[in-house]
Amino acid sequence: MTKFSDLSLDPKVLKAVIEAGYETPTPIQAQAIPYALEGRDVLGIAQTGTGKTASFTLPMITRLGRGRARARMPRSLVLAPTRELAAQVAENFDIYAKYTKLTKALLIGGVAFGEQDKLIDRGVDVLIATPGRLLDHFERGKLLLTGVEVMVVDEADRMLDMGFIPDIERIFKLTPFTRQTFFYSATMPPEIERLTNTFLQAPARVEVARQATASETIEQALITVTPPRRDRAASEKRKCLRALIEAEGDKLTNAIVFCNRKVEVDVLTKSLRKHKVDAAAIHGDLDQSVRTRTLEGFRNGELRILVASDVAARGLDVPSVSHVFNFDVPTHPEDYVHRIGRTGRAGRDGKALTLATPADDKLVAAVEALLRKPLPRGENPVEAATGASSDKSASTPDSVDAAPEAKPRRTRSRKSAAKPDSAPAARQSAAAQPEATQPEAAEAATPETTVAEAPAPATAEERKAPQPQRRKRGDDRKGAVVGMGDHVPDFLMREFRAN
Numbered sequence: 333m334t335k336f337s338d339l340s341l342d343p344k345v346l347k348a349v350i351e352a353g354y355e356t357p358t359p360i361q362a363q364a365i366p367y368a369l370e371g372r373d374v375l376g377i378a379q380t381g382t383g384k385t386a387s388f389t390l391p392m393i394t395r396l397g398r399g400r401a402r403a404r405m406p407r408s409l410v411l412a413p414t415r416e417l418a419a420q421v422a423e424n425f426d427i428y429a430k431y432t433k434l435t436k437a438l439l440i441g442g443v444a445f446g447e448q449d450k451l452i453d454r455g456v457d458v459l460i461a462t463p464g465r466l467l468d469h470f471e472r473g474k475l476l477l478t479g480v481e482v483m484v485v486d487e488a489d490r491m492l493d494m495g496f497i498p499d500i501e502r503i504f505k506l507t508p509f510t511r512q513t514f515f516y517s518a519t520m521p522p523e524i525e526r527l528t529n530t531f532l533q534a535p536a537r538v539e540v541a542r543q544a545t546a547s548e549t550i551e552q553a554l555i556t557v558t559p560p561r562r563d564r565a566a567s568e569k570r571k572c573l574r575a576l577i578e579a580e581g582d583k584l585t586n587a588i589v590f591c592n593r594k595v596e597v598d599v600l601t602k603s604l605r606k607h608k609v610d611a612a613a614i615h616g617d618l619d620q621s622v623r624t625r626t627l628e629g630f631r632n633g634e635l636r637i638l639v640a641s642d643v644a645a646r647g648l649d650v651p652s653v654s655h656v657f658n659f660d661v662p663t664h665p666e667d668y669v670h671r672i673g674r675t676g677r678a679g680r681d682g683k684a685l686t687l688a689t690p691a692d693d694k695l696v697a698a699v700e701a702l703l704r705k706p707l708p709r710g711e712n713p714v715e716a717a718t719g720a721s722s723d724k725s726a727s728t729p730d731s732v733d734a735a736p737e738a739k740p741r742r743t744r745s746r747k748s749a750a751k752p753d754s755a756p757a758a759r760q761s762a763a764a765q766p767e768a769t770q771p772e773a774a775e776a777a778t779p780e781t782t783v784a785e786a787p788a789p790a791t792a793e794e795r796k797a798p799q800p801q802r803r804k805r806g807d808d809r810k811g812a813v814v815g816m817g818d819h820v821p822d823f824l825m826r827e828f829r830a831n
Contacts, residue, residue: 334362340369342394344431349390352427358383359540365391368514373535375528376516379547379673382540385424388484388514393429395482395512396457401435404452405479406459409507411500413490414643415440415462415620416627421486422460434458439465442620449474463491463499470506477506488517488524489666497523504531518673519666546669546703550676551683553710554696559689566596568714569687570603573657575713576685577609577637580655583683586630587655589639590671592663600659601639611637642667651677658686661695665702685710 336349336357357365360378367374368391378384392408401407412418422438429436437451439461445468452459452475459466469475483504485491491500513532517524528535546552557572559565577584591597594615604611612626612635629635631650642662653675662668668686675682686707688696700706 339365339390341365341390342397342432344397345390345393345428348428348430349386354386358387360384360538361387361390363538363540364388364514364536367536367538368392368512369394371512373513373532374515375532375535375537376514377518377520377537377539378516379518379669384486384516385421386428388486388516389421389424389428392458392482392484392514393425393432393434396434397432399457399481401455401457402479403455404474405455405476406437406452407457407479408459408482408484409466409477409480409503410458410460410484410486411463411466411491411503412460412486413462413494413496415442416623416643417487418460418462419624425458425460429458436460439469440620441465442623445469445472463496463503466503467499477503478508480507480511482512482514483507484514484516486516488515488527489519489521490670492521492523493664493667497527500527501531518669521666546672546684547676547682549679549681550672551681552672552686552707553684554686554688554707555710555712557687557689557712558715562691565689565691566599569659569689570600572687572712572714573600573659574604574607574609575717576657579713580683583654584636585652585654586633586636586650587638587657588653588671588674589637589657589659590662591639591641592660594641596660597639597641604637604639609637610635611639613639614643615641616643642671650674651680653677654682656682656684658684661686661688661692661699663695665695665698668699668702 334357335355336346339357339362341349359382360376361383364374364376364387368388374388376384376387388410396407399407410418410421412421418438418440422436425434425436434457435451435455436458437448437456437460439448439459441462441464448465448469452469466475470477485500488500491497513535515528515532515535555572555576557565557568559568573589577587589600589611591600594617597613597615601611601613612629614623614626618626626635626638630638633652639659656672656675658668658671662671672682672684675684686696696707
């Protein structure tokens with residue numbers, strides 16, 4: 333069995349790795365590190381949680397041990413799709429490079445430009461950044477990429493989902509073609525493959541597992557939730573999730589719950605807290621300091637349930653996550669692999685439960701097609717407790733699950749709007765009468781409820797008869813018009829003599 337001591341790493345790096353508690357490399361580390369130390373481009377394809385970060389961090393630190401950084405010209409560049417993943421790479425660098433004199437800078441959004449500019453001006457060996465913030469510094473003239481020796485693109489398929497591919501192509505063109513490139517992804521869609529064919533030179537392809545597969549140490553289950561009404565789907569899923577958390581008991585040390593939308597993350601967190609479940613939310617609309625503090629609390633064991641959007645689905649390394657719950661079936665089937673990959677890491681056992689309604693059948697079918705096998709079906713604890721799903725319609729929802737009140741039905745006319753109860757009353761009275769008297773009631777109906785008969789056509793004599801003349805405007809005024817008619821003032825009748 334290969335050990336880290338057999339991989340020709342720098343002694344300082346090897347010492348840090350052993351102190352971190354690692355002796356045996358994972359399959360992707362054992363295969364990728366030798367190619368990386370030879371200076372070759374590496375295309376790594378592996379499921380999440382297999383140690384991809386260390387497979388490029390360790391050889392990069394070994395190579396950068398010789399040389400010196402210059403101001404505003406980093407020697408290596410690591411691109412990550414999210415702030416959390418970039419921060420995690422920075423933490424790994426601190427662990428493995430603590431016995432070296434290499435410097436780093438972390439460029440992510442939510443942090444002031446001033447502090448980042450100071451680090452770049454001093455010169456850094458490793459620059460870890462998200463694509464958007466990196467290009468912001470470049471366009472401000474604070475950064476040059478012509479000195480990059482090693483470039484890493486981590487979670488490339490997530491870059492594709494987030495629309496970063498045009499930015500990645502631009503960044504590639506700003507770096508020298510002599511660079512060494514590490515390109516890592518859990519899946520390989522056609523657009524990513526085109527990118528690798530364009531910018532990688534004869535890469536060593538390292539694929540340690542079939543694309544889009546989940547770890548065998550993860551127990552998976554699909555829980556079907558059948559709501560009595562469509563507008564109660566989210567409420568019933570929240571009830572089912574709480575029942576699952578309670579059923580797992582002490583087996584659930586901590587868990588990540590994934591939602592498709594940020595709004596649902598906030599609503600679900602509020603519902604869990606209301607039912608005395610220790611939970612906190614993390615998504616892209618939160619301030620970076622809040623996101624960092626929440627993740628730290630989750631890693632340290634101070635927080636039990638982390639409710640997250642897909643911002644936390646990629647690359648976050650929390651080794652002790654025991655459970656993952658998919659509150660929503662992911663829209664993109666590849667995200668399912670990344671979500672459940674937060675548990676069962678480094679050979680540990682994990683459990684991933686997915687909640688689905690009948691409306692999610694197409695999304696479930698897409699996930700199963702990607703995995704090439706059906707998801708095992710699990711039991712809904714709510715339905716098992718009640719004995720039948722039909723009893724759920726009588727349950728009372730909590731405040732966040734309350735359905736909106738029914739709005740009054742709009743009427744077509746003002747008469748019906750003024751008397752909303754007249755039509756129901758008429759229908760009730762008509763129904764109460766015997767069938768024999770109903771025709772008589774129809775004849776006695778008011779003109780508003782009957783259809784007017786069409787007038788008979790006029791005869792020839794009626795058409796020849798003289799028609800009454802229409803009154804002219806002003807004929808209806810009372811009395812004669814007083815003015816310059818028959819009456820003439822006396823002063824106008826006097827004789828006028830010219831001098």
